[in-house]
Amino acid sequence: xxxxxxxxxxxxxxxxxxxxxxxxxxxxxxxxxxIIRCDVISTSMENTLAAGDKVIGLRMAYVFGKPERGxxxxxxxxxxxxxxxxxxxxxxxxxxxxxxxxxxxxxxxGDVLYEDYLFEPMxxxxxxxxxxxxxxxxx
Numbered sequence: 001x002x003x004x005x006x007x008x009x010x011x012x013x014x015x016x017x018x019x020x021x022x023x024x025x026x027x028x029x030x031x032x033x034x035i036i037r038c039d040v041i042s043t044s045m046e047n048t049l050a051a052g053d054k055v056i057g058l059r060m061a062y063v064f065g066k067p068e069r070g071x072x073x074x075x076x077x078x079x080x081x082x083x084x085x086x087x088x089x090x091x092x093x094x095x096x097x098x099x100x101x102x103x104x105x106x107x108x109x110g111d112v113l114y115e116d117y118l119f120e121p122m123x124x125x126x127x128x129x130x131x132x133x134x135x136x137x138x139x
Contacts (some may be wrong), residue, residue, distance in 0.1 A: 004036055004047060008039065008128065015040075029050065029113060031118060033035050033102075034058070034059055034060060035056055035057065035058060035059060036056070036057045036058075036059050036074050036086070037054065037055070037056050038054070038055045038056075038057065038074045038086040038088055039052070039054055039055075039086075040052065040053040040054070040055060040088055041051075044089075045072075045088055045089070045090070047117075047119045048090075048117055049057075049072075051086060055088055057073070057074040067090055067094075067103070067136060068094075069089060069092065069093075069108075069113075069133065070091065070117075071090070071091045072089070072090050072091075073088070073089060073090075073091060073136075073138070074086055074087070074088050075087055075089070087138075089116075089138035089139060090111065090138060090139060091136050091137070091138055092106060092108075092137050092138060092139050093108060093131040093136065093137030093138075094131065094136060094137075095131055095132065095133045095134065095135060096130070096131060097109055097130070097131050097137065098110070098127075098128050098129070098130045098131075098133060099126075099129055099130075099137045100125075100127035100128035100129070100134060101122070101124060101125055101126040101127060102125050103123075103125060104122035104123045104124060105122075106119050106122075106139075107128075112131065
């Protein structure tokens with residue numbers, strides 16, 4: 001009777017360990033292959049995202065399609081010294097387009113880009129620059 005009880009307890013413990021291990025493997029798989037979590041560390045995306053916000057993105061978002069202008073994307077820092085730093089930015093220029101900022105207005109191939117998500121005017125000038133075929137221009 002006592003050996004039988006020990007076997008039942010051992011079976012129960014093994015069952016719990018298997019369940020927990022399975023849950024951890026599933027969680028890690030989702031974390032590494034399905035979603036990406038990012039903390040917003042700057043105010044550059046206000047009023048859409050504020051510093052301190054937490055963002056979850058879908059890693060597989062572009063498996064069946066290409067990024068479009070206006071998409072908010074999460075990507076690793078292009079700076080080699082910042083290993084874990086992730087950026088959250090909006091796609092402005094698509095491959096092959098010429099982007100220029102004049103007096104706070106964004107121009108795509110010479111046409112003004114209407115940005116309804118901006119609540120205050122931008123300042124400054126930049127470019128023009130042509131976006132390489134394998135790249136996107138983000139602000």
